[in-house]
Amino acid sequence: MADLDDRLEELLPFYALDALSDEEREQVEAYLDANPAARARLAEMQQAADALPFVATPVEPPIQLKASLMARIEADARVRFPAQRESSAKSGRLARLFQPRASFAFAGLCLIVAVGALAWALTLNTEMTRLRDDVAALREEVADQNELLADIARPGVQTMQIVGTEIRPEAHGNLIANPDTESAIVLLGGLSQPEPGKVYQFWLIRGDEPVSAGTFTVDDQGRAALVITAQEAIRLFDAVGVSIEPEGGSPQPTGDIVMLSTL
Amino acid sequence: MSRNELSDEQLLAQIAAGSPGALEVLYDRYAPAVLGLALKLTSDQVAAEEVVQETFWRAWRNAHTYQTQRGACSSWLFGIARNLTIDLYRRRKARPQTLLDDASDQRFENVPDPDADVAESVWTAIQHTQVRAAVNSLPDEQRQVIELAFFAGMTRQEIAEMTGEPLGTVHTRARLALKKLREALQSEGFDG
Numbered sequence: 001m002a003d004l005d006d007r008l009e010e011l012l013p014f015y016a017l018d019a020l021s022d023e024e025r026e027q028v029e030a031y032l033d034a035n036p037a038a039r040a041r042l043a044e045m046q047q048a049a050d051a052l053p054f055v056a057t058p059v060e061p062p063i064q065l066k067a068s069l070m071a072r073i074e075a076d077a078r079v080r081f082p083a084q085r086e087s088s089a090k091s092g093r094l095a096r097l098f099q100p101r102a103s104f105a106f107a108g109l110c111l112i113v114a115v116g117a118l119a120w121a122l123t124l125n126t127e128m129t130r131l132r133d134d135v136a137a138l139r140e141e142v143a144d145q146n147e148l149l150a151d152i153a154r155p156g157v158q159t160m161q162i163v164g165t166e167i168r169p170e171a172h173g174n175l176i177a178n179p180d181t182e183s184a185i186v187l188l189g190g191l192s193q194p195e196p197g198k199v200y201q202f203w204l205i206r207g208d209e210p211v212s213a214g215t216f217t218v219d220d221q222g223r224a225a226l227v228i229t230a231q232e233a234i235r236l237f238d239a240v241g242v243s244i245e246p247e248g249g250s251p252q253p254t255g256d257i258v259m260l261s262t263l
Numbered sequence: 264m265s266r267n268e269l270s271d272e273q274l275l276a277q278i279a280a281g282s283p284g285a286l287e288v289l290y291d292r293y294a295p296a297v298l299g300l301a302l303k304l305t306s307d308q309v310a311a312e313e314v315v316q317e318t319f320w321r322a323w324r325n326a327h328t329y330q331t332q333r334g335a336c337s338s339w340l341f342g343i344a345r346n347l348t349i350d351l352y353r354r355r356k357a358r359p360q361t362l363l364d365d366a367s368d369q370r371f372e373n374v375p376d377p378d379a380d381v382a383e384s385v386w387t388a389i390q391h392t393q394v395r396a397a398v399n400s401l402p403d404e405q406r407q408v409i410e411l412a413f414f415a416g417m418t419r420q421e422i423a424e425m426t427g428e429p430l431g432t433v434h435t436r437a438r439l440a441l442k443k444l445r446e447a448l449q450s451e452g453f454d455g
Contacts, residue, residue, distance in 0.1 A: 013437035014419055018342060019412035048444040050334065052413050053341035054394040056303040058295035061315055066290060069316050073283045073323050081281030161452060172452045174389070187389055189452075220270055 005031070012038065016045035017052075156180065160263055162240055164190060168258035171242070175263070179235035186226040186240075191218045191258065194244055200258070201249045204230050205239040215249040237263055271336035278326035286323050293337060294319065297344045304348040304414060314351065318344040349416035397447035405440035408433055 008031040014020050015028045032039050156178040164171030170190040177184030186202060194200060199217055203210040213228040230237070242259035243250075266274070266288045277285035297318050301311035321343050329339055398406060404426075411417045411425065419437070423430045 010431075010434040010438075011419075013434070013441050014412060016441060017409065017412040017437070018345070019416065019418060021418065044445055045438075045441040046334065048441040048448065049413065050338045050341075051394045051397070051444070051448055052409070053296065053300045053337075053345070054390045055398055056296070056299035057391060058299040059302055061294050061298045061312065065312050065316060066287075066294070069290065069319055070283065070287060072320065073286055076323070077281055077283050174452060220268075 009038065009041075012042050013045055016042060016049040018049075160261070162186070162188065162242075162259050162261045164259050165257055167256050168192075171259050173259065175234075175240060177234045179263075180233050182231065182233055183227065183229045184234050186228055187223070188218070188226070188242070188259070189221075189223045191222045191224065191242075193218060193220075193222075197247055198244050198255070199247050199249065200224070201243050201245040201253070202226060202228060203241045203243065203253060204228070204234075204237045205241060206232075206237050210241065210253055211237075212249060212251070215245065215247075234263070239263055272329075272331055275322075275326045275329050275336060278323060279329075283323075286319065289322065289336075289340075290319050293340050296337070297340060300341060300344055301348055304345065305351070310348075310351060314344050314347045317347050321347075345413075345416070352416070393448065393451040397444055397451055400447045401440055401443055405436045405443065408436040409440045409444070412437065 008028055011020060011024055011028050015025065020028065032042060157176060158179060160175045160177075162173040162175055168191065171188065172190050173186060173188035175184050175186050191200065194217065199215040201215045202213040204213050205211070211230065213230065214226065216224050216226055218224045239260065239262045241253070241257055241261075243253040243257045244255035245253070246255075266277075266284060269277070269285070269288070271289065271292070274285045274289045278289065294315055298311055298315045301314040301318075302308065305311050305314070318340060322340060329336065333339075334342075398409070401409070407426065408422055411422045412419070417425070419430060419433050422428075423433045426433070428436075
C-alpha cells in the first residue's frame with residue numbers, strides 16, 4: 001500500500017503538468033480524493049504549473065479570426081438557444097398579421113417603414129459619429145499603451161519592490177521607473193476592496209514628508225496599475241507607501257498604512 | 264456593470280446560458296495569450312490560429328463543465344489550447360517546439376490590442392517577464408523536464424528515454440522543478 005502511495009506521489013508533478021495517461025490520471029484522482037495532504041501538495045505544484053503558459057508572449061490574433069469564430073458561435077446560439085431569439089421571431093409573426101389587410105393599410109405600412117428607415121439612417125449617422133470618436137479615443141489609448149510599454153523597456157529603468165505592512169502582509173507590487181525621471185509605473189496586487197467611501201492613496205515620501213501621488217481603487221482581483229508623476233526626480237524620494245483614505249484623498253496620510261517600502 | 268467588468272467565472276456562467284457576447288469578452292481577454300502559447304508550441308501561424316479558434320469554440324460548447332474548484336478559468340482555457348496542440352501534432356506525428364528561446368517569439372509581431380486597457384497590457388507584460396525569469400532560473404536539467412512534459416506533451420517514460428536518465432531521476436527533477444519554480448515566482452511577486 002505504501003509502495004502504491006509512493007508511486008502515486010511521484011506522479012503528482014506530472015498530474016500538475018497534465019502529462020499523465022488517462023489511466024494514471026484516474027489513479028491519481030482516486031488517491032487525491034482520499035488524501036487531503038496530497039491535495040495540498042498538489043495545489044502547491046499546480047500554482048507553478050499554472051504559470052507556465054505565461055512564458056509565451058501574447059500575440060494579437062487577426063481580426064478575421066474573431067469574426068469567423070463569432071459567426072460560428074452566433075449560428076450555434078440560434079440553434080441551441082432559440083428562446084433568446086424569441087423576441088425577433090415574435091415581431092416577425094406580428095408583422096405578417098398586417099400583410100393581408102386592405103391596400104391603404106399596406107400604403108400606411110410603407111409610410112411607416114419609410115419614416116422608420118429615415119430615422120434609422122439618422123441613428124446610423126449618429127452612431128457612425130460616435131464610433132469615429134471611439135476609434136480616435138482607442139488610437140490615443142493604444143499610443144499611450146505603446147508609450148507605457150516602451151517606458152518599461154527603456155535603458156536605466158529599474159524595478160523596485162513594494163511590500164505590504166503587517167496590516168496587509170499579502171499586498172505586494174513593483175515601482176518601475178528610471179530614477180532620474182519624475183514619472184513611474186506602479187503595479188500593485190493583493191489589496192482588498194476598500195470600504196464604501198474609502199480609497200487607496202499612493203504616497204512618495206522624502207524624509208518625513210509624504211507627497212500624494214493620487215488616489216486609486218483596485219479591480220476585482222485586488223490589483224491596480226498607476227502611472228504617477230512627481231514634481232522631482234524619483235531618486236530624490238526615500239520611500240513609497242499606500243494608505244486608506246476617505247474618498248477624494250487626504251493632504252497627509254490619516255488612515256491605515258497598508259504598504260510601505262524604502263526605495 | 265458592463266460585461267468587461269465581469270470576472271472570468273461570471274462570463275463563463277453567461278456563456279453556459281447561451282450568451283455569444285460573454286464569449287466575445289472572454290476572447291478579447293485571453294485570445295492573445297492563447298495564440299502566444301499556441302505559437303510557442305507550434306511555431307506555425309496557421310496551426311496556432313486553428314488552435315485559438317477551436318479553444319474558444321470548445322469554451323463556448325463546454326462552459327457548463329467548468330468547475331471553479333479545479334482551477335482558474337485561464338488555466339482551463341490554456342489546458343484546452345495545449346491539449347489541442349498536442350493532439351494536432353500527434354496526428355501529424357511531429358513534436359511541438361520545446362525551447363524557451365526568445366527568437367521563436369520574436370518572429371511574430373506583438374500588435375497592441377485596441378480593446379485592451381493599458382493596465383491589463385502592463386500586467387500581462389510583467390507577468391510574462393516574471394514567469395520567464397522564474398523558468399530561466401531553474402537548473403537546465405529541471406527546466407528540460409518541465410519543457411518536455413508541459414510544452415511537448417511527453418510522458419515521463421518518453422522523457423526518461425529521450426534524456427537517457429532513469430525514471431526515478433525524471434520524477435525527482437519534475438518535483439524539484441515545480442517546487443523551485445513556485446518559490447521563484449513568489450520571489451518575483453507573480454500574481455497570476
